[in-house]
Amino acid sequence: MNGVLEVERITKRFFGLTVLDDVSFGVKPGELLSIIGPNGSGKTTLFNVISGFLRAERGRVRFHDTDITTWPPHAIARRGLVRTFQDVRLFAGLSALDNLRLAVQQHQEEDLLGRFVWSPKVRRMEREATHRATALLEEFGLFEQRHMRAGLLSYGQRKLLEFAMAIMPEPEVVLLDEPAAAVNPTMINTLTEHIVAYNSAGHTVVLIEHNMGVVMDISHRVLVLDSGRLIAQGPPEQVRENPLVLEAYFGR
Amino acid sequence: MALFLEQVVNGLTLGAYYALVAVGLALVFGVARLVNFAHGEFFMLGAYVLYFAYGVYHLPYGLAVLLAVLGLAAFGAVFHRLIYQPVMHRVWHVQLIATLAASFILANVAIIAVGSTQRSAATPFVTDVFTVGDMHVAYQRLLVLGVALVAFVALQQFIQRTPQGRAMRAIAQNREAAQVLGVDLAQVTRLTFVLSAALTGLAAGLVAPLYLIFPTVGSLLTLKAFAVVVIGGMGNATGALVVAFIVGLAEAFGAGYISIEYRDAIAFILMIVVLLWRPLGLMGRRVGI
């Protein structure tokens, strides 16, 4: 097992319906992996299982050889495996800066006293967090909005902020659930650039996407799910030609 | 042995009493998603109706009980309109607080109106005793059990067989889908309140003669009913029914054999123990009847 993330024989059922059927794959470090498949094929459920929001009936999930199958979501996030949600989820009542500071504060080491007392150590961590958050916001063109409540941002801005939140603690592996959904072409380019940049810096990215242009463009490898089963995997060009994949998308 | 059997009957009577009250609460939670803190006050009102009808105006007992049931049914509709409907689409703790406010209003209006003195509406059935060997059981207790059983069967038939009952179950299981099919949420929730109040009114009519009546009699009852509903699985009326009898028996034996003072704590201790072991309640959060 030498992938950074290993998914082994995951099976998930909802009220008798098999939503994930014996899914197994590995993710190599530094890879940009895309997961595609028709609606209802189980992609988000797979993310939910990996990130601890759902428990599979069978199978294991390993992160750096550690079995994280039964870990609660916050523990998995703190370990370095972060995910985003399909419906953009932010803390609408907090400012953009606060959203980012929140995203990283769980990853910083603190002692018990530091949590209550505004010790020099905590003050330093806050400064570092604010520094990095501001830099990120600048990079994403959101500097002007840094004090704005996240709920007041435009849809595209929220998407960017959500991605920024995900990479703020510099997780080793980030799972992005349809980052380009319902976004205009210019924004798609911006997002894709940031995603590729993050990946080029050595982090592993796993993507769920419907936008084939994006998928074919940036992925190192593509996984195809259909009705809960993994039906193909390989480099983009190869998957595109795969008859099983064509059948899944265009009918039987 | 006789003592043991007497405690069994006591426990079952208590169970029937709690069941009549708790099932109403579970129904309101299951269908209207409401944590109704004024539920015990329904009982208190029913008890006072009984007291005035039977104890003061000397109407026949059966008629007095009927008045309690019908009066409470009407009150259920009023409560629905005044307390529930205005906050129907608000977040659940606002609804809870609205019922908490209603609970205090009702209890204290009662204090102002009729005073805090404890009253009694005992019927002859309370003192008349049915004897088998060494065992003595007041007829009233058997009355409680018998009538409650009939009521539960009737309720079950109503919910399973009638269109209104079907609508209640639909709303309980999937509110949006039911509404899309044309089910009127206001109407169904009103019916639920009416049923819930009527059941509690019946409980009052049957049980009040056995105990004392006073304005704050509802508060402890509300809490116990909630404990029962939580243990049984929120919204699960069958669960509430079963657990009510378990709690009734536990209290009867606890009071008889362990200690009187902490009898009232039994329900809550049970609740905490069950929640620790089975967070979803004994019968799971299967919403519906």
Add this chain to the structure above:
Amino acid sequence: MSLGRAPVLLQLGLLVLLVLVPQVIQLSYLLDVLIVTVMYVGLALSYDLIVGHVGSLSLAQPAFYGIGAYAVALLSTRVGWPTVACLAAAAIIAGLLALPVGIPSFRLSQYSFAIGTLGFATVAQLVAQNWIDLTDGPMCVTGVPKASIGGLSFATLPSFYYFVLAVVIGIFLFTRRLVGSRIGRSFAAVHENELLASAVGVSPLKYKLLAFSLSAALAGVIGGMYAYYVNVVCPTELSLFITLNLLVILFIGGAGSPRGVVLGAIAGTSLPELLRLASSWRLVLFGVALLVIINFFPDGLEGGLRRIERRLARRSTSA
């Protein structure tokens, strides 16, 4: 987020007023009202931690308040501990007791926390009434000495007023600091969206328990202060009516904001006290007031204030 000096001046003005009142008004009745009001401010601030900041409806505040009162009463009379030790013990005992109550109650759904805390409050009341060996039951714990720190005794009304004022100001500053801190941020995150909070590494259970425990500890301190005030602690102190009062206060003032809570507590406590209503009428009035507020003023005073502030801000930035 404050603009101009107006709000700060007003708050300082209020503080000065609160400090000066006993010098001006010598009526012991009015001082009593003030003391009770200030204690309710403290209690409301503690309650706001769990209800306003983290968003979990607890109904157990009277229990922690009562536990604090009994802790002080018993430790000062039976073991002879000094004031500060008793108050610290009250806070610690109440805070620790919140954990075994909170852990099972938070597990099920949101509803079970409300009901679980209510059950706890009921059991606490029963214990206070029936565990005669510990609490003397309905005979109450009597003879609680007056509070004193160092050589300074708070036996007179004005001196006790300053004592309680200092403590509650401390609580206010603490909660305000907490709101702006990293922990406060985590509270807000858990309140707004638990799933998302998990996704960024915040454990909802941990922070809810933290808020609950802090809330309990502070309520315990206020309970302890009460014990030093009336020098007698009875089981009736754990009355569930307190929760109603607190809910009215939070709704009047606006939950989640320390300033709003303070205003709400002042309005919600001093007015009824001054009006000298019989307790039943007062409760009916409170119940009706709460219903009216829920239905017509969902944001409370704090919401109204914020709206005014925003309007003022808009005017000043567009200038």
